[in-house]
Amino acid sequence: MLRRTLSCLAVIGGLTLAACGKDEPPGPYQVEETPLTQIAADLAAGKTTSVEITRAYIDRINRYDAPLRSVIAIMSDALPQAEASDQRRKDGKALGPLDGIPILFKDNIDVVGTPTTAGSFVLEKNLPAQDADVVRRLREAGAVILGKTNLSQFAGLRAVAVFNGSTVGHAPHNPYNLARSPAGSSSGSGIAAATSFAAATVGTDTTGSIVSPSSVNGLVGIRPTVALISRRGIVPLSLTMDTAGPMARTVADLATVLTAMVGSDPADPASAEADAHKADYTKALNADALKGQKLGVVRGTRGYDDYTQGLLEDAIKVIREQGAEVVELPADIIEDMSPETLGIMSFEFKEDIAAYLATAPESQIARTLAEIIVVNRIDPRENMHDQEALEMSQARGGRTDAEYIRMVDYAKRRAGPDGYGRAFKEFGVTAVIGVTTGPGAYLIADRTLAERSSNIATPKGTTPPSISGNAAIAGYPNMSVPMGLVDGLPVGLSLVGPPWSEATLISYAYDYEQASKRRVPPEAYKQGFPAR
Numbered sequence: 113m114l115r116r117t118l119s120c121l122a123v124i125g126g127l128t129l130a131a132c133g134k135d136e137p138p139g140p141y142q143v144e145e146t147p148l149t150q151i152a153a154d155l156a157a158g159k160t161t162s163v164e165i166t167r168a169y170i171d172r173i174n175r176y177d178a179p180l181r182s183v184i185a186i187m188s189d190a191l192p193q194a195e196a197s198d199q200r201r202k203d204g205k206a207l208g209p210l211d212g213i214p215i216l217f218k219d220n221i222d223v224v225g226t227p228t229t230a231g232s233f234v235l236e237k238n239l240p241a242q243d244a245d246v247v248r249r250l251r252e253a254g255a256v257i258l259g260k261t262n263l264s265q266f267a268g269l270r271a272v273a274v275f276n277g278s279t280v281g282h283a284p285h286n287p288y289n290l291a292r293s294p295a296g297s298s299s300g301s302g303i304a305a306a307t308s309f310a311a312a313t314v315g316t317d318t319t320g321s322i323v324s325p326s327s328v329n330g331l332v333g334i335r336p337t338v339a340l341i342s343r344r345g346i347v348p349l350s351l352t353m354d355t356a357g358p359m360a361r362t363v364a365d366l367a368t369v370l371t372a373m374v375g376s377d378p379a380d381p382a383s384a385e386a387d388a389h390k391a392d393y394t395k396a397l398n399a400d401a402l403k404g405q406k407l408g409v410v411r412g413t414r415g416y417d418d419y420t421q422g423l424l425e426d427a428i429k430v431i432r433e434q435g436a437e438v439v440e441l442p443a444d445i446i447e448d449m450s451p452e453t454l455g456i457m458s459f460e461f462k463e464d465i466a467a468y469l470a471t472a473p474e475s476q477i478a479r480t481l482a483e484i485i486v487v488n489r490i491d492p493r494e495n496m497h498d499q500e501a502l503e504m505s506q507a508r509g510g511r512t513d514a515e516y517i518r519m520v521d522y523a524k525r526r527a528g529p530d531g532y533g534r535a536f537k538e539f540g541v542t543a544v545i546g547v548t549t550g551p552g553a554y555l556i557a558d559r560t561l562a563e564r565s566s567n568i569a570t571p572k573g574t575t576p577p578s579i580s581g582n583a584a585i586a587g588y589p590n591m592s593v594p595m596g597l598v599d600g601l602p603v604g605l606s607l608v609g610p611p612w613s614e615a616t617l618i619s620y621a622y623d624y625e626q627a628s629k630r631r632v633p634p635e636a637y638k639q640g641f642p643a644r
Contacts (some may be wrong), residue, residue: 162212182303211254222345233277261300292552320580327604342377352483401619403435528586553603
């Protein structure tokens with residue numbers, strides 16, 4: 113009762129909240145593990161308020177996030193946004209199921225009122241004049257823009273010995289085991305969704321940066337077909353592969369958020385076809401969707417080993433019990449694209465970051481990759497980490513380079529028509545399944561460095577092929593859904609489909625989720641770091 117009273121009298125962001133009135137629901141609303149769809153139903157029924165819900169999430173962040181390092185900033189106007197939503201409902205003008213629902217965004221996505229840092233102090237004064245298109249759409253749907261989440265700096269393209277997280281957000285930790293990695297680059301979004309710091313979160317994905325943290329944090333996540341969601345207002349890494357996407361604890365929650373995110377945007381010409389393919393993805397929530405379908409499974413991919421193999425076999429069993437046929441696909445359906453993936457990012461980042469920063473406010477001190485590199489060398493908050501990946505990009509020739517043209521042509525063809533496309537056409541499958549990635553890796557003792565790096569150039573074929581990396585190069589949608597634990601750590605099942613097949617993947621994932629019930633909520637984060 114004391115905690116309830118204090119929260120009602122708090123002053124946050126310059127706004128004094130009204131004292132608790134007799135019309136408010138008794139006791140604080142319990143948001144932990146409460147589905148977004150349930151919150152939406154309770155809001156519609158008048159059982160709670162957006163202010164109550166928003167305050168509950170802020171309280172959880174303040175209580176639990178210190179060791180996790182998932183949230184970089186809470187919006188100063190989060191509670192006023194919630195009040196406005198509550199007023200709309202009182203006036204009978206609710207904007208839909210997301211009205212009043214708090215959502216967190218990865219800190220490479222522009223939100224008016226807070227800097228977009230991409231985890232770097234070089235961008236600490238990058239205060240956007242307008243929301244990213246994806247934020248605009250969710251704001252217009254009534255969502256409360258709760259704050260920003262941590263990430264791998266510049267979505268992972270900074271160092272060769274990659275440091276875990278960012279200089280702005282520090283080193284994040286897996287809520288299932290604080291000694292393990294939460295994966296990147298949408299690490300903060302993954303942690304925050306898993307621990308109920310928001311009803312859902314938004315991440316971005318270049319080569320697996322949504323599906324990998326979804327996998328290791330026990331979430332459902334989707335990287336849609338490239339440009340189904342506009343990339344305007346998002347700090348780029350590689351526009352060939354970049355996309356935003358939702359991360360949530362259930363398939364139904366993800367479908368609700370994705371529905372509000374998609375659509376064409378003149379400022380992102382690649383999204384011209386999005387309006388023709390957008391849908392109400394909640395209509396795809398069919399518990400019999402797998403019946404009569406044919407899926408293909410790939411093995412020997414990144415994350416597939418003696419431990420995760422058992423989970424995959426169990427998942428295949430569930431899928432077959434739901435009435436689907438599962439066939440084995442040949443190993444050469446996908447190949448190791450590590451050199452091509454790193455090459456494409458390196459060639460494109462220099463151009464794409466300059467284009468993004470060209471419209472940044474006057475307060476932004478660096479507007480090119482060359483200038484970012486210089487600032488990193490002199491800023492003591494940045495110069496403790498190497499920047500070989502940035503320097504490698506600066507040395508590249510850009511999209512007109514003959515090597516780039518050859519590389520991107522081969523990679524897109526081999527990952528697309530000759531890869532996943534071959535599976536769909538030659539083997540007649542409607543989706544390809546496999547292990548998303550292995551359990552979160554151990555962090556090095558100083559808790560700042562991840563053991564493995566995607567920025568180290570390795571000879572082709574020496575690394576297992578990546579389901580997510582190949583889907584990203586092809587531009588195809590890729591979804592991850594929990595399929596169980598290995599030593600207490602989550603592992604996800606990936607589903608890859610042809611372009612614009614998001615509704616199909618969501619329907620399959622929902623059927624599997626409802627039949628398997630494999631998600632286990634995290635608990636270790638509540639204890640913090642063990643005493644030394």
